[in-house]
Amino acid sequence: MSETPELVVLLADDGTPIGTAEKATVHTEDTPLHQAFSCHVFDDAGRVLVTRRALSKKTWPGVWTNSFCGHPAPGEDLGEAITRRAERELGLAVSDVRVALPDFRYRAVDASGVVENEICPVYTARASGDPQPAADEVAEWAWVEPDALRSAVAATPFAYSPWIGWQLAVWQGAYSAES
Structure with a gap:
């Protein structure tokens, strides 16, 4: 029995869905625009979860980033995709999912030449409890104070994914669970 390939939703420049592609084949040197999401998970103490991408990841292996990212399946609600991906990637049940940056979009090229090209709303x-991450997704994780994360990204941007720096730079208001 073969496993069904994971699909991503391809988008026109205005964000209109125009088709799908297999996730395993879409991230290349010429990645088409597609739908994604990014999530920053907070604990009851107001700390944010940061993760270090697994060394086996195709793009930005080994860099620190937000709690998790992903792609909704065709027709899948973004809130449902976030809940699904939190469980799969981090072994966490999340609640109180809220959009923080609904219009976030970026294009970035990693050192290997692979492009990320996403319309990527950002959620909190x-x-x-602590995550129990999948080894193929996360190498390390830490709960940190939001101000400490901002300072660390500003001081050592090379150690972080480009999208977390851009997200923190445009975040309106305080970067916290209440955002």
Whole structure:
């Protein structure tokens, strides 16, 4: 029995869905615009979860980033995709999922030449307990104070994914679970 390939939703420049492609084949040196999401998970103490991408990741292996990212399946609600991906990637049940940056979009090229090209709304969520991440997704994780994260990204941007720096730079208001 073969596993069904994971699909991503391809988008026109205005964000209109125009088709799908297999996730395993879409991230190349000429990645088409597609739908994604990014999520920053907060704990009950107001700390944010940061993760270090697994060394086996195709793009930005080994860099620190937001809690998790992903792609909704065709027709899947973004809130449902976030809940699904939090469980798959981090072994966490999340609640209180809220959009923080609904219009976030970026294009970035990693050192290997692979492009990320996404319309990627940014969300916050809450979780209790520590993650039990999938080894193929996350190498390390830490709960950090939001101000400490901002300072670390500003001081050592090369150690972080480009999208977390851009997200923090445009975040309106305080970067916290209440955002």
